[in-house]
Each structure stands twice: as C-alpha cells, then as structure tokens.
Amino acid sequence: MPACLPCAWPVDRVNQTTRGSCSGLSSNGPSHRPGKPPGPARADPRPAPGSDRRLWVTLLATALSGGANVGRVKASPEAQLRLLELADLDAELARLDHRRRSLPEIAQLEQVDARAGELRDGIVMADTELGDLAREQSRAERDVEQVRARIDRDRARLDSGQVGAARELENLQSEVQSLLRRQSDLEEVVLDAMERREAAQGRRDALAAEQDTLGQQSAELTTKRDAALEEIAEQAAKAGTARAAVANDIPPDVLKLYDRLREQQGVGAAALRAGRCEGCHLALNTVDLRQIRAAAPDEIIRCEECRRILVRTPDSGL
Numbered sequence: 001m002p003a004c005l006p007c008a009w010p011v012d013r014v015n016q017t018t019r020g021s022c023s024g025l026s027s028n029g030p031s032h033r034p035g036k037p038p039g040p041a042r043a044d045p046r047p048a049p050g051s052d053r054r055l056w057v058t059l060l061a062t063a064l065s066g067g068a069n070v071g072r073v074k075a076s077p078e079a080q081l082r083l084l085e086l087a088d089l090d091a092e093l094a095r096l097d098h099r100r101r102s103l104p105e106i107a108q109l110e111q112v113d114a115r116a117g118e119l120r121d122g123i124v125m126a127d128t129e130l131g132d133l134a135r136e137q138s139r140a141e142r143d144v145e146q147v148r149a150r151i152d153r154d155r156a157r158l159d160s161g162q163v164g165a166a167r168e169l170e171n172l173q174s175e176v177q178s179l180l181r182r183q184s185d186l187e188e189v190v191l192d193a194m195e196r197r198e199a200a201q202g203r204r205d206a207l208a209a210e211q212d213t214l215g216q217q218s219a220e221l222t223t224k225r226d227a228a229l230e231e232i233a234e235q236a237a238k239a240g241t242a243r244a245a246v247a248n249d250i251p252p253d254v255l256k257l258y259d260r261l262r263e264q265q266g267v268g269a270a271a272l273r274a275g276r277c278e279g280c281h282l283a284l285n286t287v288d289l290r291q292i293r294a295a296a297p298d299e300i301i302r303c304e305e306c307r308r309i310l311v312r313t314p315d316s317g318l
Contacts, residue, residue, distance in 0.1 A: 074298045075254045080311045082249050083258060083269040089243040090262060096236045105225035112218045119211045126204035133200055137193035144186040151179045254300060254309075261308055269309040272301070275317040280306035293318045 075083075154176045158169070247255055262268035270279030275289055282305050284292070292301050292312070301310040312318065 073251070073253045073257060073300045074296075075251050075300060077297045077312070079250050079254065080300070080309075081313070082246050083254070083309060084271055084311050084313075086243060086246045086250065086258065087262075087267060087269045089239050089246060090268070092239045093236060093243070094266075096232050096239065100229060100232045100236075103225055103228050105221045105228065109218065109221050109225065112214055112221065116211065116214050116218070119207050119214065122207045123204060123211065126200055126207060129200045130197060130204060133193055133197040137190060137197060140186055140189040140193055144183060144190060147179050147183045147186060151176055151183065154179070257300070258309060265306065265308065267308060269311055270303070270306075271313050272310045272316040272318075273313060274315060277303040277306060277308065277310060279303060279308040279310075282306075289318065292316075 154172055158172060158176070250258070258268035260268075265279075267279050270277055272278070272284075272292070276283045280303060282303075284304070288304055292310070295301060297312075301312065302308070303310050
C-alpha cells in the first residue's frame with residue numbers, strides 16, 4: 001500500500017484517505033482529506049520533537065521504497081556485475097589521469113625551465129657587466145696613451161736643448177715625473193679593469209656552459225615525457241573503448257545513477273563481500289542484510305552508509 005509522503009501513513013488507493021489523521025499528499029496520487037481510523041488509532045510513527053531526525057528519514061525511505069537499501073531502478077544481475085567492471089575501468093582511467101598529471105618528467109622540466117630562466121637573467125647581467133668593464137678599460141687605456149704622449153713630448157723638449165732657462169727646465173722635469181706617476185696609476189686601473197673583465201667573462205662562460213647542459217637535459221626529459229604521455233594515451237584509449245562497451249550493457253537509468261554517484265564520491269558502485277561494502281569498507285547490520293536478502297535479484301541495492309550502488313556477488317555473505 002502506498003504511503004503518505006509527509007507522515008508515512010498508509011493510504012487507501014480507492015478512497016485516497018489515510019488510516020490515521022493526516023493532511024499531507026500521497027506519494028502516488030492527489031491530495032486526500034483527513035480520515036478516521038476504522039479501529040483503534042494507530043501509533044504515530046513520527047518521532048517526538050527533539051528525537052533523531054535520521055530515524056524519521058529512515059522510516060520515510062522504508063515506507064516509500066520497501067527497504068532501507070533497495071532502490072527504485074532495476075537491472076539484471078548480469079548488468080549489475082557489469083557495474084563492477086565499469087568501476088574498475090573508471091578507476092583505471094582515474095589512475096592514468098593522475099599518472100599523466102604527476103609524471104616525474106613534468107616536475108623535472110619545470111625545475112629545468114626555472115633554472116634556465118635564472119641562467120638567461122644571469123647571462124644578461126654578465127653581458128651588461130662585461131660591457132661596462134670594457135668601456136672602463138678602454139677609457140683607462142686612452143688616458144694612459146694621452147699621458148704617455150705628453151711624457152714623450154716633454155722628454156723630446158728636454159733632449160732637444162730648447163729649454164734654456166733653469167727654472168723652466170726644472171718645471172718641465174717635475175712635470176715629467178708627475179706624468180710618470182699618473183701613467184703608473186692609470187696602468188693599474190687598466191690592469192684592474194682587465195682582471196675584473198676576465199673574471200666576469202669566466203662567470204658568463206660558466207653560465208653559458210650550464211645553459212647548454214640544461215638544454216640537453218630539457219631535450220632528454222621532453223623526449224621521455226612525450227613517450228610516457230603517448231603510452232598513457234594509448235592505455236586510456238583502450239580503457240575508454242572498453243568502458244563504452246561495458247556501458248552499453250547497462251540500462252540507461254542505472255548508468256545515469258552510477259555516473260552521478262561517481263561524480264559525487266569518486267566510485268559509483270562497489271561489491272558486497274562478506275557482508276561488507278567494498279566502497280566504504282563498513283559492515284552492514286543484520287536488518288540491512290535481511291532486506292537485501294529478501295530483495296529481488298534485479299533490484300538495485302544502495303549502501304546505507306556511503307549510498308553507493310551495492311552489487312551482490314557469490315561472496316556477499318547473504
């Protein structure tokens with residue numbers, strides 16, 4: 001007998017009245033008016049205020065479906081077993097997708113690319129430093145040449161005997177000595193610039209050598225990654241083809257329910273083995289097992305805890 005949806009009172013299909021007091025709607029027909037029980041009033045199955053709401057939901061589900069674990073969709077036992085094959089294939093596809101996203105070559109390539117970026121920046125900075133040092137060295141060398149030319153000119157005047165005055169001769173000799181000291185200082189600047197330029201060039205060469213090595217590593221890792229991705233794609237294609245074949249053997253409404261559960265929980269169907277749901281790994285209580293045992297073979301069973309589809313097998317312990 002169908003039940004009133006709000007209160008779970010049994011409803012008379014003909015008179016559309018309940019066997020107790022109710023003002024709700026029937027789950028299978030139009031609204032009904034309150035009626036009086038033909039005999040002694042039946043105890044109200046609804047929990048008292050403040051009691052466990054889950055108990056009320058369980059009572060309502062039991063009244064509507066005939067059992068806490070029995071669903072409304074149906075499928076042959078063979079089709080239900082195919083659900084387990086489908087779940088295995090979906091697990092394989094999920095594993096392949098995880099493997100594709102977590103390939104070690106991908107992480108290594110990211111590290112290589114990050115280091116390559118650092119090397120590019122380092123080479124740019126080294127080239128800039130080399131340019132600055134080259135200009136500094138050229139400027140110091142020009143200064144040395146200017147001082148050397150002036151010294152040569154002053155010495156030529158001294159050697160020619162053109163300077164007759166003693167004081168002018170003394171000043172010219174003093175200037176030559178001062179220019180020699182200036183030349184020595186500038187030559188030190190040139191040597192320092194050359195040393196710093198040589199060191200900078202060494203750093204730049206080391207960066208360029210590492211860049212070349214990283215380029216080779218990147219090429220090798222890319223080859224390995226592409227090969228692994230190709231292998232994964234082939235396996236995923238085979239699993240996808242097998243999944244499509246298995247899905248064709250499952251009723252559409254059952255498949256729709258399975259897919260919805262899989263999207264929600266990752267696994268849409270699990271085997272019932274030794275009285276235990278293989279999805280949540282919890283043992284079913286005696287009442288649930290008795291209801292499952294009494295259910296028709298084509299009834300779709302749901303786990304009361306995880307709500308996955310439970311597939312009965314010879315090892316279910318029923």
